[in-house]
Amino acid sequence: MTRDLFDDECSPAPWVQEIGEDAVILRHFAIAQVDALLEDIHNLQDLSPFRRQQTPGGFWMSVGMSNCGSFGWISDRKGYRYVAIDPVTGSPWPAMPDLFYQVAVEAAEQAGFKDFVPDACLINRYEIGTKMSLHQDKDEQDMSQPIVSVSLGLPAVFMFGGQSRQDPVQRFPLFQGDVVVWGGRSRLNFHGVRPLKADLNAPNGQGDVRYNLTFRKAF
Numbered sequence: 001m002t003r004d005l006f007d008d009e010c011s012p013a014p015w016v017q018e019i020g021e022d023a024v025i026l027r028h029f030a031i032a033q034v035d036a037l038l039e040d041i042h043n044l045q046d047l048s049p050f051r052r053q054q055t056p057g058g059f060w061m062s063v064g065m066s067n068c069g070s071f072g073w074i075s076d077r078k079g080y081r082y083v084a085i086d087p088v089t090g091s092p093w094p095a096m097p098d099l100f101y102q103v104a105v106e107a108a109e110q111a112g113f114k115d116f117v118p119d120a121c122l123i124n125r126y127e128i129g130t131k132m133s134l135h136q137d138k139d140e141q142d143m144s145q146p147i148v149s150v151s152l153g154l155p156a157v158f159m160f161g162g163q164s165r166q167d168p169v170q171r172f173p174l175f176q177g178d179v180v181v182w183g184g185r186s187r188l189n190f191h192g193v194r195p196l197k198a199d200l201n202a203p204n205g206q207g208d209v210r211y212n213l214t215f216r217k218a219f
């Protein structure tokens, strides 16, 4: 992708915040693409709707989830896994929009991961009060490929720990347009999202949801 796509004169300047070994937040990285990414999400949800999923242990996750790309991440009583067919629709997951792919690959490159080839994009939909508990992303086959995570909508607090659940956890605010990339020595670090709070400064009717796009190479 050409850098021009990101050179929007009205956008705040991007900057890189290191949060761990081989882990960064690319601040404002996708700020100029926010509206187009949200429009893509709205179109995708007509094809594969958001749904809440059950953990293998029988708990219901609070976050609504859908996927696009060749594979989608699902969870049910049988376990966590990637599948090519959406169990809700019985059809393949919708194709990954070009813009999603471009933003993910460009962000990975910016973070030092040159050959990222995402084949899965999990779309998380957080309403006020929903959260994602500390976990590792470890259902992928190739751990040399990073995770690229794009924030849209309401701000959230991202938790980033170490490779053990007991390691200290840092907290970072994430705003829309921010992209977190972690891989290499941090690939299996525990991470999560604190319960989402309402943004009291947001205009009426706007900003009651956070979306997150998590790109991975599943296979």
Ligand SMILES: O=C(O)CCC(=O)C(=O)O
Residues within 6 Å of the ligand: 122, 124, 132, 137, 149, 158, 191, 192, 193, 212, 214
């Ligand atoms: O919503 C986020 O920022 C993180 C999502 C995440 O960790 C995941 O989907 O595995």
Ligand SMILES: [Fe+2]
Residues within 6 Å of the ligand: 135, 136, 137, 191
């Ligand atoms: Fe995760």
